[in-house]
Amino acid sequence: MSEAMISIRDVTIRFGNLVANDRVSLDVEKGEIMALLGENGAGKSTLMKILYGLYTRESGEIVINGKNMPRKFAPLDAIKLGVSMVPQHFMLIDSFTVAENIVLGEEHTINKVIYNQQKAIDKVGWCCTEFGGIQVCAEQKVADLTLGAKQKVEILKALYRGTKVLILDEPTTVLTPQEVDELFDLLRSLQDKGITIIIITHKLHEVLAIANRVTVMRLGKKVASFETVNTNAKELSRAMVGKDIMSVHVEENGSEYQELEPCFYLKNLNTKPQGDRCNLKNFNLKLYPGKIVGVAGIDGNGQTELVEVLTGVSPLASGEIVTGGECITANALDNMRALGIGVIPEDRIEQGLVLDLSIRDNIIIGYKKDKRFEKRGILDMKCVNQYVDDLIKKYDIRPARRSAVCRFVSGGNQQKVVLARELERTGLQAVVASQPTRGLDVGATQFTHGTLLKLRDEGKAVLLVSSDLDEVMALSDFIAVIRNGEIVAFKKACEFTKDEIGLFMGGSHVGEVIEC
């Protein structure tokens, strides 16, 4: 039996009245890959942040590599014992080279006083070969790297510091399927080198693919621990959610797209360059009534800009939006709203909601100049309250109080507020849903998916923009792949394989672009 690398005993932490970790225990053995599985808000990240010294636990014991940790310790203490964390959002300095990023804070290991770039590059290169399979160019600027490569730099940074325990927080959310495979290969080779790895994730198939053991957390508690060879996806999901999940059943509703009449035609859209954002270049896409068009792509390839154009927040430089005989070139907000487009923005906290306003105010803010609710600018509170209460009931928003401030409402219910506002617009023709389930738990995800499918069945055009490829493939009738602000492929969903989409996303598959 191998020895324990990490031993966590009965750790409890609370934030105000919320018990984020309730007497959680976890043992990780030397050289194994342990997955920490749970929905958002289950307390996985919190537990790891305690282990890393970012949060101070209220009670419980932590032993790292045989050393008993005091209640309060700093990340530096954890690092000294060989624990390191690869954060979900990378903490790299864009304008520095890979080598500079890696040795940052450790320059003294290269030269005492004067920093020597060449020596750093050599040393990083040595580190790469030592751990086999890591291919990064030490002289490249980090800004020029893909997200997958940036992640490797983060891992390398940890290895350079002689890490023994590597914690990865949701490592696959920004990767293409191919990059995920590469990452897993790398992790396996690190395991062979004796490094212990903990992966925080909410994706079941990844757990089964990479981990030796899995610990499931729910609502701040540890619910179960499995050897991955002895379990399956169904058992894990039941442990994670606490009940069986019904998978969304999508019925194909026939007919070829060539026969369909598009209700929205986005023609040669171009946006003005803004800073280092990706702008749309000759973007073409058709939306069909009663169909879901999924846009797959790696984050930051123009998805945000597409949604902003359809919202009317970003002005078009050129191009036109054709619908029902109308042809719009000035996509001002009022014009877009008049077309009957409901928008579910990708970031409900920054773009979707005003967190410090109530549910009611957040809904009513979207109904500008609606004669039902206001007379000469004065809100008819009786009407407003009635309307909002109806929506709260219809969308099952909890707490079912219109005066509840959105900041104190759970993520899933925040999204329901956005859905209620956007989907109940009068004259709704099309819905643009961008990352509609990002950060939501399983229940809220199902609700959102169900809502989108219902809209489709009601004959609305749905544009689903998501970096979750599984989501796009499960829901869409047609799939378009976006890369660098362009659509690089468009096909019926059933004609695409996951690998093929991944190749288009990564840009290594450009030959057969299908005109749409």
Add this chain to the structure above:
Amino acid sequence: MIKISNNTKEKLKWQLLDLMYIAISIVLALVVGGIFMAILGCDPIEGYWIIFSKAFSSFGQVLRRSTVYILTGLAVAIPIKTGAFNMGGEGQVAAGALAAAVIGSAIALPMGIHPVVCMLGALVVGGVLAFISAFMKVKFGSSEVVTGIMVNYIVMYVIQYLSMYTFRGSANSAQTAEVFETAKIARAYPGSQWSYGLFISIGLCLFFAFMINRTRLGLEMKSAGLNPLASRYQGVNTKTMSVLAMVIGGAMAGLGGAVEVLGGRYLYLDTYFASFGYDGIAVSYMAANNPIGVIITAFIISVLKVGAVALDRQTNVSIHYITALQGLIITLLVSPYLVRAVLERLRRRKREAELVANEM
């Protein structure tokens, strides 16, 4: 029996919590202020007794000051809803006062109409001054705080010149002539310090409370201030909101100056209006920028200010002590973590005590 719904209860709970923070901050500030007083060689209890008894005996004066403070408080409270900070209150009050004094003393108009015209003039002048900062903010991205302070300097010296030369109405000091009888706002009763201007101030507070909570404009202002990006996604023109709120704020400060001229001093006297604008910031902050709360905090500040005069006269504590105390209150209020940390600590201790009790 009045039935209180869950909604109102929840709301009330939050508002009570807010009130508690403010009350705790004020009490803490008074305690620390008492220590200062003791250091200065004055018995704190006696000192506070002097302040409050003076404020009580000169109640009319407290109300007269409140009238102006309410308006300069609104001058900060409204713009801050949209995330803009009106730092120019100081100049706007003085300019509004001068405008009212000039219109009141130089133009003959019938009773009833005259004060209205004077106040309109002050509204416009204050609004225009605020517009300068607001416009520069949305057009060139310059900080409205910095431009506000700069505009204050320009305004103060320009109107000093105007009151000394152009509109001078007295041989002895830099002041305008007294306004005509027709332009005056009636005092509450003959010989009283305060005028019906107080009702204008309170009325405007109620109006703005309604505007912010019950109209589309108010909702858009709030949301523009709390999350500009999400507001733009909903079609709110955040820049317009910010400029509009600043202009309203400036107009309120200008009106504050006018009301004091028409209902109190009856003329513009140079430097008389100093610090009304800056005190407005304190009034607004103490009220958590709530238009109704402004009425209460304006009153509190007035009590302290009026009482300070007696404190200065009867003890060796200077009149500036109140300004320091005011600063102390604001510092405590804007460091919510301080008060919150105290509360949190108390709560935790209670919880630990309960745990221990349970285990025993």
